[in-house]
Amino acid sequence: MNRTTDLNQLLIFVRVIQAGSLSEAARRLNLPKSTVSRKISDLEERVGERLIQRTTRKLGLTEAGRLLFERVSPAMSDIEEAESAVAGMRGAPRGVLRVAAPMSSSTLGPIVAEYLIRHPDVAVEMVCSDRRVDLVEERFDVAIRAGELVDSTLVARNLGKAKFMLVAAPEYCKRHGVPKTPAELTSHACVAFGGGVAPHVWPLESGGKRVEVRITPRLTVNDMEIVREAALAGVGIAWLPQLFCADDLRHKRLLPLLVDWCSAEIPVHALYPTRRHLSPKVVSFVDLLSERIQLHDH
Incomplete structure (x- = not known):
């Protein structure tokens, strides 16, 4: 195998695969189709492997061709991005x-x-x-x-x-009341983010004081969106990131609880x-x- 790298061959190879045909790649590159075909043949000869299966209707990649395309395509994108930057065209993200x-x-x-x-x-x-x-x-x-x-x-x-905070739906608060102290959380229905069998502990901080409240959740799930949906439905009190529930708080779909207590930032x-x-x-x-x-x- 000839180890001399020909970037033109590699670029044309990538463009042919992206275009789906030799003729479309030739049109996009503004080159004769014969030149594009010859460059692909030269590349295959250089690497010693057939890269493209040519049929009358479409092109298919061989295993070697797929490997080469996956390795070379990102590099070509990097080269084009570098050229754009040097040419002072960085103002347009692409x-x-x-x-x-x-x-x-x-x-x-x-x-x-x-x-x-x-x-x-x-x-x-x-x-x-x-x-x-x-x-x-x-x-x-x-x-x-x-x-x-x-x-x-x-x-x-x-x-x-960011920080976590305690929230619950208005319906839950009407039915079960609201905790006045962190310790009262142990007697409330809670919705917890997490998984496994480890005990659930919510670390609350207020004015330099820190308490760890061990809860027994009614629902434990490792998807924050499901925690939020359960809280909105009134299942129980949830410990959610402030950003995650900010819109719900603004529209009073969720109410903040124990507002002096939250997580560390x-x-x-x-x-x-x-x-x-x-x-x-x-x-x-x-x-x-x-x-x-x-x-x-x-």
Whole structure:
């Protein structure tokens, strides 16, 4: 195999797969179809493998072709992004933005929708997981994380501080009353976020005092949206992030309880790899996050 890399061959190969045909790729690249076909043949000869199965109707990737496309396509996007930056075209976000976010990130939905409407040349791939992803290894552009930072190799943008608070539906409060002290939570129906058999403890703080209340939940679930829905339905008292239930509180669908008691404040950051922090799609997305999340006391 000839180890000399020909970027033109690789670019044409990627464009052919993206276009779905040699003729469409030739049209997009403004090249003769014969040139495109020859470049693909030269590439196959150079790597010593057939990459594309040609039929009269469509193109299909061989196993080797799929492997090459998956490796080369992101690199070509990076090259194009770098060229755009050098050419002073960074003002227009474009390309695919990969975002890692925590589970139960429904509050980000309207922000992502607004971002996509603002920037029609960007597509967003958002993965919600409580696993701590490796941004560089897994090719994420941005990660949104709550808690103290542990990876000093990443660039961090502080989005503010979040906290948990006690809430319940008006119907629940009418039927069961409201707790006057943290200790009274033990005699109330509660809805808890979590899983497994570990005891449920809600850590409450007020004016420098901290108490840990051990509750016996009526519902335990590892999806914050289901916790919220159960609270809205009047199942019991829930311990929810302030941002997550802010709209419900504004419209009095949920009522705040024991308002002097809440969780310790949890820092929230947008993180992105240092080597890509100047990408316009990243900067514009993080700017919008910072604008819209507004983590502060209500």
